[in-house]
Amino acid sequence: MALIDTINPLLTTGWSKGDAGWSLKDYEARGGYAQLKRILASKMPQDDLIAEVKKSSLRGRGGAGFPTGLKWSFMPKAAPEKYVVCNTDEGEPGTFKDRDLLRFDPHSTIEGMIIAGYAVGAKRGYNYIHGEIFDIYQRFEEALDQARAAGYLGDNILGSGFSFDLFAHHGWGAYICGEETGLLESIEGKKGQPRYKPPFPANFGLYGKPTTINNTETFAAIPFILGMGGEAYLNLGKPNNGGTKLFSVSGHVNRPGNYEVPMGTPFAKLLEMAGGMRGGRKLKAVIPGGSSAPVLPADIIMDCTMDYDSIAKAGSMLGSGAVIVMDETVCMVKALERLAYFYFEESCGQCTPCREGSGWLYRVVHRIEHGEGRADDLDLLNRVTDNMMGKTICALADAAAFPVRSFIKHFQSEFEYHIEHKKCLVDPAVQRAGSGFFKAGAA
Amino acid sequence: MNNQYDMLSPEALAKIDREVAKYPADQKQSAVMAALVIAQDEKGWLSQETIAAVAAYLGMAPVAAYEVASFYNMYDLQPVGKYKLTVCTNLPCALSGGVHAADYVKEKLGIDFNETTADGKFTLKEGECMGACGDAPVMLVNNKRMCSFMLPEQIDKLLAECK
């Protein structure tokens, strides 16, 4: 879907023409590749470039929010072979921003990756693209061909002596490959099972070589940051939460879609941009950062601003910026059951607490939803999450535990009602009507 | 058979070569995911023999290729219908009718998830988030074609289109 609304567009400046504005010529016409040219022509010192990114306070847009400039500075200087990898695996339920970034403006990500390659001294990069979005993978390959033909990729870019080439790797359906080391294993042609850390990718990454891995939106922001200067970018947002951010708003709003707003924008404003609540119904809960982020009830989220610190203070995570909006037609037990199933299904199985724990979580929530819950099931669920969190190689176990704990914490009485009465608190007919799939009045 | 991989067409092998060229010369195995997709497109599904052929072409142990084929959800290790429909039922989609869309398709085709119609035309699968939740309900046709806003009328149209 093309751009609907934005405040202060950077990442989405190229989206206004929908599918007609993605190619190299369009990107150049709006100032694209100017930053790469400037850096190469001036032989900008790598440390200066990284310092500028640090100044912007850009934090990784893939979920963890790690400071990007700092991550780049971890790359060893001397290593002869290094890589830059982009994470477009985008499997976190609720997230659909990277798809639109590559669909409407693939060259900003490409330029960002080339600049990152220059900054960390890498000569080769890969973009790992989510399996289900084949058309986007094709478009990205086309954009790479355009960039190569124009001399932005390959040997001796624009006569600067700097060489960098970039390729697309297509995933094929595994959420765990969004985890950065699972992703690297996958590029190596293996099962996408995450690696022990340390060593971190900056020391031991793709093919065992130092690797910088960032999210698509992180790379796409780089040309804009260098264009306006790190400080100006920071000032768009708020301290420690620089710049603008894409929010993918899904669920019970009138206009689901991607919205680019400055960090620190009130949630209420974002909801208004997304057209407000569907059918004028009442807001019940919001998952503010992708399905792995703890759910927040309406009264808490309505007081939040959309930035890392505000959402963390409210007890959740800004994560990937996927805002899942639920209204009063939602049964929270059923909603949690679907999420628990997802983590059970997608656990890669290598760590016992995650493999077994995610199955336990799903089966217990399932039995509550199906009227077979037991009095001590909520305690049992919390105990299972205790045995999962922080006890595994990667954070998928935590991602499975957070929804369970937060749904129970904020909607305990609804879970208790379900166990006691063996049915949903929300009338099934109301739930059915909530999705908007069936025309009003139809069976 | 002249070699272990001549069950794959020259066109398929040429496509695999293009994938191999993306990776360092000593990292051919990196192309296995793409090569398995190419083989699946050609054969309709991945039999043990097909997987072994891909492995042989890339100089890998067959078990290493099989591990990959069985790890990622979109490889079909069993025959599927001419049209494989994968409906996303994850929460963001479900809020806007993903589960109802799946129920609707089940009723229309008379099959459940992981089943194929008697005429071999359709296989139905339950999918996880496809990164398109703003367009819910969404479904994939044969892994590569994404269909958005699949309300009853659109589903009827899609099913009628699949000849």
Ligand SMILES: Cc1cc2nc3c(=O)[nH]c(=O)nc-3n(C[C@H](O)[C@H](O)[C@H](O)COP(=O)(O)O)c2cc1C
């Ligand atoms: C289970 C799991 C799934 C993840 N999925 C994604 C993803 O789809 N996209 C992404 O960019 N990061 C994802 N991450 C985060 C990555 O591991 C990594 O932190 C990120 O790509 C780093 O880029 P950034 O610093 O630019 O955010 C995931 C992490 C975990 C534990």
Ligand code: FES
């Ligand atoms: S939940 Fe269906 S595409 Fe994301």
